[in-house]
Amino acid sequence: MGTFVNNTDEFYKYCEENEVEFVDFRFTDIKGTWHHISYRMSAVEASMIDAGLPFDGSSIENWQPIEKSDMVLKPDVETAFMDPFTADSTVIVICDVYDIYKNELYERCPRSIAKKTLKYMEESGVGDDAFFGPENEFFIFDDVRIWSGVNQTGYRVDSDEGAWNDATDMGDYGNMGHRPGLKGGYFPVMPTDTMVDLRAEMMLLLEEVGLTVMLGHHEVAMAQGEIGIKYAGLVEAADNVQKYKYVVKMVAHLNGKTATFMPKPLYGDNGNGMHVHQSIWKNGKNLFYKEGEYANLSEMALQYLGGVFKHSAAVASFTNPSTNSYKRLVPGYEAPSILTYSSQNRSAACRIPYGSGEYATRIETRFPDSSACPYLCFAVLMLAGLDGIKHQDVPVGPMDVDLFELTLDEIRDKNIPQMPRTLRESLEGLVSDHDFLKPVMSQEFIDAYQHYMYESQVWPDEARPTGFEFKTTYSC
Numbered sequence: 001m002g003t004f005v006n007n008t009d010e011f012y013k014y015c016e017e018n019e020v021e022f023v024d025f026r027f028t029d030i031k032g033t034w035h036h037i038s039y040r041m042s043a044v045e046a047s048m049i050d051a052g053l054p055f056d057g058s059s060i061e062n063w064q065p066i067e068k069s070d071m072v073l074k075p076d077v078e079t080a081f082m083d084p085f086t087a088d089s090t091v092i093v094i095c096d097v098y099d100i101y102k103n104e105l106y107e108r109c110p111r112s113i114a115k116k117t118l119k120y121m122e123e124s125g126v127g128d129d130a131f132f133g134p135e136n137e138f139f140i141f142d143d144v145r146i147w148s149g150v151n152q153t154g155y156r157v158d159s160d161e162g163a164w165n166d167a168t169d170m171g172d173y174g175n176m177g178h179r180p181g182l183k184g185g186y187f188p189v190m191p192t193d194t195m196v197d198l199r200a201e202m203m204l205l206l207e208e209v210g211l212t213v214m215l216g217h218h219e220v221a222m223a224q225g226e227i228g229i230k231y232a233g234l235v236e237a238a239d240n241v242q243k244y245k246y247v248v249k250m251v252a253h254l255n256g257k258t259a260t261f262m263p264k265p266l267y268g269d270n271g272n273g274m275h276v277h278q279s280i281w282k283n284g285k286n287l288f289y290k291e292g293e294y295a296n297l298s299e300m301a302l303q304y305l306g307g308v309f310k311h312s313a314a315v316a317s318f319t320n321p322s323t324n325s326y327k328r329l330v331p332g333y334e335a336p337s338i339l340t341y342s343s344q345n346r347s348a349a350c351r352i353p354y355g356s357g358e359y360a361t362r363i364e365t366r367f368p369d370s371s372a373c374p375y376l377c378f379a380v381l382m383l384a385g386l387d388g389i390k391h392q393d394v395p396v397g398p399m400d401v402d403l404f405e406l407t408l409d410e411i412r413d414k415n416i417p418q419m420p421r422t423l424r425e426s427l428e429g430l431v432s433d434h435d436f437l438k439p440v441m442s443q444e445f446i447d448a449y450q451h452y453m454y455e456s457q458v459w460p461d462e463a464r465p466t467g468f469e470f471k472t473t474y475s476c
């Protein structure tokens with residue numbers, strides 16, 4: 001993880017070498033939001049690292065009731081890394097949440113759920129390791145304005161790269177006119193790509209916090225970018241997403257800009273995905289690989305994918321957990337909603353990336369997005385996949401045609417399943433189909449999650465008029 005801290009003694013040595021003044025303990029709620037509490041280094045005793053740190057669980061949204069609010073953070077010192085943004089030397093340590101009332105890892109702690117999922121896979125005998133490689137896309141805007149009230153609602157984002165600025169008076173510096181245009185942002189050089197130096201700064205700082213960075217580039221949409229990092233084990237890969245989002249947002253912020261991982265901030269242009277590459281290994285062998293089969297995919301890999309597709313509605317409630325997610329999952333924006341697989345074909349919900357041999361063979365689910373809590377997203381994909389292996393599910397496919405060109409009638413005639421169209425539909429899927437989650441997730445967590453998503457996302461969204469509705473309905 002970049003620091004090579006393996007125990008408490010090494011953690012203190014690492015802090016001494018870096019003249020650490022503060023220790024920032026971080027944990028993740030069910031939305032995927034990072035929270036933190038900072039201690040003076042002089043106040044952090046070894047007994048605290050072992051026993052945990054108390055905090056108020058009732059103040060975290062959709063966690064503990066106030067009469068049972070006391071909870072404990074369990075620091076994982078192996079995750080320690082230096083914060084590159086603080087004025088004073090600060091080390092960050094990622095924590096799990098412990099339930100003092102049940103004397104176990106907290107059932108609503110996403111990182112704990114991810115750990116339990118990995119343990120379940122190992123105990124099932126399917127594999128002893130699993131690799132996840134997320135690809136998080138983001139937008140960089142120069143300005144964002146949001147308002148919502150009883151009689152008004154709206155937003156406005158702006159970027160110098162936006163085609164809407166083609167005729168804008170840019171003041172003394174003038175309007176230079178170099179812009180990618182709608183869906184024109186894939187790989188242009190400067191000056192059309194205005195984010196080269198910004199991405200470079202992000203890439204360097206991502207390496208500082210322990211990620212292995214491979215590449216960076218402008219994405220298809222205006223003002224959109226992506227940085228590629230190396231895959232990791234399930235829990236570490238989710239940790240890396242949290243680091244990635246933190247660094248991208250902070251670098252943008254310190255450069256007077258704003259970064260967002262929102263799935264669909266621009267109408268008519270591509271949205272932000274979090275494609276997730278996955279494979280299961282045992283005794284050093286890639287169990288998703290079988291030479292000579294379609295795209296070198298083994299029967300186990302197809303069964304895993306079959307499970308993901310079979311439980312797609314329930315899965316989507318975790319992998320695409322915002323109402324905005326489903327504004328991205330429409331044909332024509334490289335955001336596939338058709339549940340089939342294909343070698344190298346980016347229009348399928350699962351792409352089998354080009355690779356040579358055992359180490360490169362994997363599946364890539366393309367429908368998830370970064371509004372997902374990474375720990376829950378990866379855990380649910382694996383639980384659905386393991387259920388598919390257990391029941392020998394078979395996905396529809398392969399299909400090597402451009403699925404974006406198919407009409408709705410053609411999709412129906414071919415009996416190709418599709419992703420749910422709304423968050424409500426996903427949650428209804430979760431309500432009726434969640435037994436595959438129960439080896440790891442408690443019924444209490446599943447119930448709490450779906451109620452929270454209705455209350456925080458679905459009902460408020462469904463009750464609010466939009467500008468489009470006024471445009472189409474006001475004069476009726």
